[in-house]
Amino acid sequence: MDLVGQLVSDLSLRPDQVRNALELFEEGATVPFVARYRKERTGEMDEVQLRVLRDRHAYLVELEARKATVLEAIAAAGKLTDKLRHQIETCTQKTVLEDLYLPYRPKRRTRATIAKDRGLEPLADRLETHNKENAPAIAIEKEAAKYVNAEAGVADVAAALQGASDILAERVAERATLRATVRAAVLKTGVFVSKIGKDYPEASTKFEMYRNYTGTFGKIAPHNVLALLRGQKEGILSLSLDFDEAAIIDRLSRQVIHARASNLRQFYGDMLADAFSRLMKPSAVNAAIADRKAWADAASIQTFAANLKELLLAAPAGMKPTLGMDPGFRTGCKVAAIDRTGKLLDYRTIFPHQSAGRREDAAATVRELIAKHQIETIAIGNGTASRETDTFVREAIASTATPPIVVTVSEAGASVYSASEVAIAEFPDLDVTVRGAISIGRRLQDPLAELVKVEPQAIGVGQYQHDVDRKLLKKQLDETVESCVNYVGVDLNTASKELLGYVAGLTPKVADNIVVHRNENGVFKNRGQLLKVAKLGPKAFEQAAGFLRIRDGDNPLDNTAVHPESYGIIETIAKDLDVPLDRVGTLGERLQTLDLKRFVTDRVGEPTLRDIASELEKPGRDPRAEFTYATFKEGVESIADLKEGMELEGVVTNVANFGAFVDVGVHQDGLVHISQLADRFVKDPKDIVKVGQVVAVRVMEVDEKRKRIGLSMKAVGGDRSGNERKPRGKHPRQPEQPASASLDDLRAKFNRPRSKRDR
Numbered sequence: 001m002d003l004v005g006q007l008v009s010d011l012s013l014r015p016d017q018v019r020n021a022l023e024l025f026e027e028g029a030t031v032p033f034v035a036r037y038r039k040e041r042t043g044e045m046d047e048v049q050l051r052v053l054r055d056r057h058a059y060l061v062e063l064e065a066r067k068a069t070v071l072e073a074i075a076a077a078g079k080l081t082d083k084l085r086h087q088i089e090t091c092t093q094k095t096v097l098e099d100l101y102l103p104y105r106p107k108r109r110t111r112a113t114i115a116k117d118r119g120l121e122p123l124a125d126r127l128e129t130h131n132k133e134n135a136p137a138i139a140i141e142k143e144a145a146k147y148v149n150a151e152a153g154v155a156d157v158a159a160a161l162q163g164a165s166d167i168l169a170e171r172v173a174e175r176a177t178l179r180a181t182v183r184a185a186v187l188k189t190g191v192f193v194s195k196i197g198k199d200y201p202e203a204s205t206k207f208e209m210y211r212n213y214t215g216t217f218g219k220i221a222p223h224n225v226l227a228l229l230r231g232q233k234e235g236i237l238s239l240s241l242d243f244d245e246a247a248i249i250d251r252l253s254r255q256v257i258h259a260r261a262s263n264l265r266q267f268y269g270d271m272l273a274d275a276f277s278r279l280m281k282p283s284a285v286n287a288a289i290a291d292r293k294a295w296a297d298a299a300s301i302q303t304f305a306a307n308l309k310e311l312l313l314a315a316p317a318g319m320k321p322t323l324g325m326d327p328g329f330r331t332g333c334k335v336a337a338i339d340r341t342g343k344l345l346d347y348r349t350i351f352p353h354q355s356a357g358r359r360e361d362a363a364a365t366v367r368e369l370i371a372k373h374q375i376e377t378i379a380i381g382n383g384t385a386s387r388e389t390d391t392f393v394r395e396a397i398a399s400t401a402t403p404p405i406v407v408t409v410s411e412a413g414a415s416v417y418s419a420s421e422v423a424i425a426e427f428p429d430l431d432v433t434v435r436g437a438i439s440i441g442r443r444l445q446d447p448l449a450e451l452v453k454v455e456p457q458a459i460g461v462g463q464y465q466h467d468v469d470r471k472l473l474k475k476q477l478d479e480t481v482e483s484c485v486n487y488v489g490v491d492l493n494t495a496s497k498e499l500l501g502y503v504a505g506l507t508p509k510v511a512d513n514i515v516v517h518r519n520e521n522g523v524f525k526n527r528g529q530l531l532k533v534a535k536l537g538p539k540a541f542e543q544a545a546g547f548l549r550i551r552d553g554d555n556p557l558d559n560t561a562v563h564p565e566s567y568g569i570i571e572t573i574a575k576d577l578d579v580p581l582d583r584v585g586t587l588g589e590r591l592q593t594l595d596l597k598r599f600v601t602d603r604v605g606e607p608t609l610r611d612i613a614s615e616l617e618k619p620g621r622d623p624r625a626e627f628t629y630a631t632f633k634e635g636v637e638s639i640a641d642l643k644e645g646m647e648l649e650g651v652v653t654n655v656a657n658f659g660a661f662v663d664v665g666v667h668q669d670g671l672v673h674i675s676q677l678a679d680r681f682v683k684d685p686k687d688i689v690k691v692g693q694v695v696a697v698r699v700m701e702v703d704e705k706r707k708r709i710g711l712s713m714k715a716v717g718g719d720r721s722g723n724e725r726k727p728r729g730k731h732p733r734q735p736e737q738p739a740s741a742s743l744d745d746l747r748a749k750f751n752r753p754r755s756k757r758d759r
Contacts, residue, residue, distance in 0.1 A: 001060065001063075001067075001089065001090070003057065003060055003061070003064075004018050004019055004022075006060060007057060007060070010056060011052060011053060013043075013045075013049075013053070014043060016043070017042055017043045017045060018053065020038075020041040020042055021034065021041075021042050021050060021054075022053075022057060024038055024041065025054060025057075028539055028543075029543065030505055030543050031047050031051055031054065031482075031483075031504075032047065032483065032487075032504040032547065033504045033542075033543045033546070034050055035050055036546065036561070036563075036611075037546055037563050037565075039605070039607035039608060039611075040604075040605035040607055040608065044607050060092075063091075063092070063093075067088055067091075067097060070088060070097060070101045071088055071089075073101075073104065073105075074088075074101070074104045077104055079104055084100065087176075088100055088101075095287075096176065096180070099176035099179050100176050102174045102176070102179075103171070103174040110166075110170065111166040111170075112166045112167045112169070112170035114163075114166075115162075115163030115164065115167050116167060118149070118152045118153050118154050118163055119147060119149065119154070120154065120163035120164050120167060122147075123143065123144060123146075123147045123160060123164040124163075124164040124167035124171075126138075126143060127140065127143070127168065127264065128168060128171075130259060130261075130264060131256075131257065131264065131268060132258050132259065133258050133260065135259060137260075137261040137263075137264075138264060139263075140161065140264060141161070144161045145157050145160070161267070165267070165270065165271040165274065168268075168271050169271050169272075169274050169278070170275075170279065172252075172256055172271070172272060172275045172279075172280075173275045173276075173279035173280050178252060178256070178280070179284075181248075181252065182252070182280050182281075182284045183284050183287050183288065185243070185244075185247070185248045186241070186248070186284045186285065186287075186288040187217055187291060188217070188218070189217075189243045189244050190217040190242070190243045190288050190292075191214055191215065191216050191217070191241070191242045192213070192214065192215045192220060192225070193213070193239070193241070194211075194212075194213045194214075194228055194231065194232075194237045194238065194239045194240075195237070196208075196210065196211040196238075200236060205231075205236050207227065207236050207237055210227065210228060210231055210237055213228075214242075215228075217292060220292070221657055221658065222295065222296035222299035222300050222657055223296070223300065223463060223464060223657050223658060225292050225293065225295075225296035226293075226296050226297075226300060226463075226464040226468070229293060230464070230467050241285050241289065245281070248276065249272065249273060249276055252272055252276060253269065253272060256268065256272055257272065294469075296468075297468040297469045297472060297473075299657065300462070300463045300464050300465070300467075300468050301468055301469075301472060301473050301476045301477075302476070303462075303463055303655065303656065303657060303686070304456075304461065304463060304473070304476070304477065305476045305479075305480045306686055306690075307461035307462070307654060307690075308459065308461055308477060308480050308481070309483070309484055310691040310692050311447065311451065311459065311691045311692055312447065312448045312451055312452075312481065312484040312485075313448065313484055313487070313488070313625075314447045314624070314691075314692040315624050315626055315628060315692075316444075316445060316446045316448070316622070316624060316627060317377050317405070317407065317444045317445060317627050318445065318627065319340045319341065319342070319445050319446065319494075320340060320376040320377050320445065321337070321339055321340060321345075321373050321374050321375050321376050321377075322337075322338050322375065322376070322377045322378070322379060322442075322444055322445055323335055323336070323337055323366070323369060323370070323377075323379070323441060324336045324338060324381075324437040324438055324439070324440040324442065324443075324444070325378065325379065325380045325381065325389060325393070325437060325440065326381050326383075326411070326414070326433055326434075326437040326440060327380060327381055327383060327384060327385035327386050327388070327389035328384060328385055328433075329353050329354075329384065329385050329388075332349045332350055332351040332354075333349070333350050333351070333352060333362070333385070333389055334348075334431075334433045334434050334436065334437040335347060335348045335349070335350055335365070335366070335369065335437060336437040336438045336441055337369050337372075337373045337375065337441075338438060338441045338442065338445070341494050342441075342445060342449070342494070344427070344438055345373050346369060346372070346373065347430070347434050347437065347438075348365055348369065350362035350365050350366065352388075352389065352392040352396075353385060353388055353389075353392070359392065363392070363395070363396035366393065366396045366397065367396060370397065370404060371400075375404050376404050376405070377404050377406075377407065377444055378393060378397075378404045378405070378407070379407055379440050379443065379444035380407070380408050380440070381408075381409060381411035381414065381436070381437075381440045382408050382409065382410055382411055382663060382667075383667075386408060386667065387632065387637035387665055387666070387667070388637065390408060391637070393406055407444055408629070408630070408632070408651075408663075408665070409440050409443050410443070410460075410651075410653065410663075411436070411439075411440055411443075412459050412460035412461075412653075413451075413454040413455070413458040413459045414436045414439050414440060414443075414454075415432070415436060416455065416458040417435070417436070417439050417453055417454045417458075418432040418433070418435040418436040419432050420453070422453050422498060423435045423439075423453075448484060448488055448499075448624075449496065452481055452485065452496075452498050452499050452502060453496065453499075456477040456481065457477070460653075460654065461654050461691055462654075463654075463656045463657065481502055485502040485503060486502070486503060486504050486547045487623065488622065488623060488624060489547055489548070489549050490503055490548055490549065491549050492514070492518075492524050492527075492530075492549060492550050493523040493524055493550065493551070496515070497512045500514055503544050503548060505539070505540045505541075505544040506540060507540075510533065510536050510540060513533050513534045513535055513536065514530070514533050514536070516534075517533045517534070524550055524553070525553050525554045526550065526553050526554040526555055526558055527541075527548065527558050527564055528564075530544070530545065530548070542565070545563060545564050546562070546563035546564070547561070549620065555567075556581065556584045556619065557581075557619075559619060559620040560584075560615050560616065560619045560620060561611075562612055562615055562616070565603070566612060569601070569604050569609070569612070570584070570616075573591065577594075584616060584619060591609075591612070591613035591616060592613060592617075596609040596613070628694060630649050630650055630651045630663075630694045631649055632648075632649065632650075632665030633646075633649070633664075636648065636664070636665060636666060637665065637666065638667065639666050639667070639668050639702065639704050639707060639709065640704055641666065642664075642666060642699050642702045642709065643699065643702070644699055644700065644701065644702060645698065645699060646698070647696065647697070647698050647699075648664045648665075648697055648698075648699065649694060649695070649696055649697075650662040650663050650664035650665070650670070650694070650695060650697055650711075651663045651692065651693070651694055651695075652689045652690060652691055652692060652693045652695060653669050653691065654669070654691060655685050655689055655690065655691060657684075657685070658673065658674050658685075659671055659672050659674045659675075659676070659677065660685050660689045662695060662697055664697065664709075664711070666709075668707050668709060670697070670699070670710065671710060671711065672689075672697060672711045672712060672713055673710070676700070676710075676711065676712040676713060676714055677689065677714075678713060678714065679714050679715055688713075689713075695713060696713070697711040697712065697713055698712045698714075699711060
């Protein structure tokens, strides 16, 4: 197969784009590096295109290797024809290849092989010869009588005909074109049907909406597929697949039965029905369910990745002295003071929720820490006692001259981090709750830098994440983290080894070596010093350098996304414009008036020059959105405080295929069903809302007993994604970055209270 030609056809790319991108990957280039710094060679392909190309190429390479194995096996059996070789060599899908190989694959003992052992294959051949439109009639019973042989196990004519039928049924079931026909028909007309057994009374399981459920393949939603399969796995649901079997058999008959004689047509009709029900239907059903499962997995993983991306790229409050607070009632609130680099300065445990005296002591401690460490922001985890702690803190700091900004921060995954090897290595002598408070504070300073220390699956923005393909999920999430880290860039002198490990070209070992080198030799003054790090060679430097930032270093360009290989171009431009290099920040505006073509070289073209001009307009800028936060309504601290019709401000915590979950400050996320997201039809919730977005909602329904909250965004002032609203404060701008279920049932499945155990 011409791999380049096939990729050009599959992905609608130019041959030079495909060849150049594959060459770069072969040389060890990473996707972020190629997308950012090799635009001339790839025709400005973005990361998504490059990853699709890389994955499709890997698939085709695996397919070619499998073809070689199949061809060798069939040739060894002496059954490889020119036609079959051509079919195998030109196929582009693994499923088609395995269908072609099926008749020649070594088999376990089947009814057909038993019939062949009994000498009935010539009879099957004879009957097949007469299955033609113009073939003469044949007395099948008389023909079968010739093969009756009691010693061979063929007792009578009926047994002979049954054996011939078994052989022909296997031949039909192994024909690649017919198998494809059946699979396509099942996928087109299939309907999932589920029921709940009598052992589970109504409203006793989370799968109640699937008690008597039908969902067509063409309309069923991804989360429904995953829920059905989970319910079946847990033994609560009985799941079956219905489709128009009669129509499929009729279609097969037109393709298989050609004889005119009624007796042979009847024989073939019975044989075909047996072939379908016994040999084709089970594999077709399994393939169809696997197809829908793969589709649902892909959709759910994509939603998870999109949510994770928004969370990682959430606007940072900035590297300011911060108090991180892990709230609690009985065990108190853990408070950690961290400096502008995220370094721990001090920590205390306070008890503001136990008595008036202890509350005053706690307030005095908070004010003491603020004054001592010049605290500018306070991050409060959104778990147990969050709103109560928020109220306490605001009261405690009301009398201070310049009260710090108080922000509620998601603590999803904080407990996972606190008990991880990463946290233990960083703070071996601290309690897990203190580590949690530190993490909460750092999340406010820079969400990306802190969240990369937590396994993405623990962050809580997925949908049926435990039911999808684990390998595919990990791959997609790792790529999402890598993309976000390199999009933002990393401060070489403050980044943790976990954050550095996601930089293009750096392995975890090299990232660790960078930190060790930094600790032993002091901060990096220029990017060139990276080459002194153990195991960081020229190739790794090429891949990573442009994504690493050095503030206040020897060269102002080291604090930009400009790659060192382009420094010479900038120096030429600066000299041409008579601008000193230390005033590189003024070059951007001047470059907008220049004819960039004047500076094009063999290595640097207009796309790179445009990127350079854009970068130098605001050197060292953070590409993430401007920091903002929600203001929860005073007096609304628990679900009991909610009333229907109440309008609130909240933060989107998760987006699923069926809607979005919003934190309105009552320890229980509410659900905005997809039908309530906007005053128009919404196909995909991600078109309207994103994780971390501040939105206005109206309370539609409150079930305090079952802890369910129904919310609406329809005509509630709106949000930045859709409806108009009267702003109650600053709201986030989005950064430039790379079968519906009932409301009640969806809440039952997905609305989970947040608690210390559920972080």
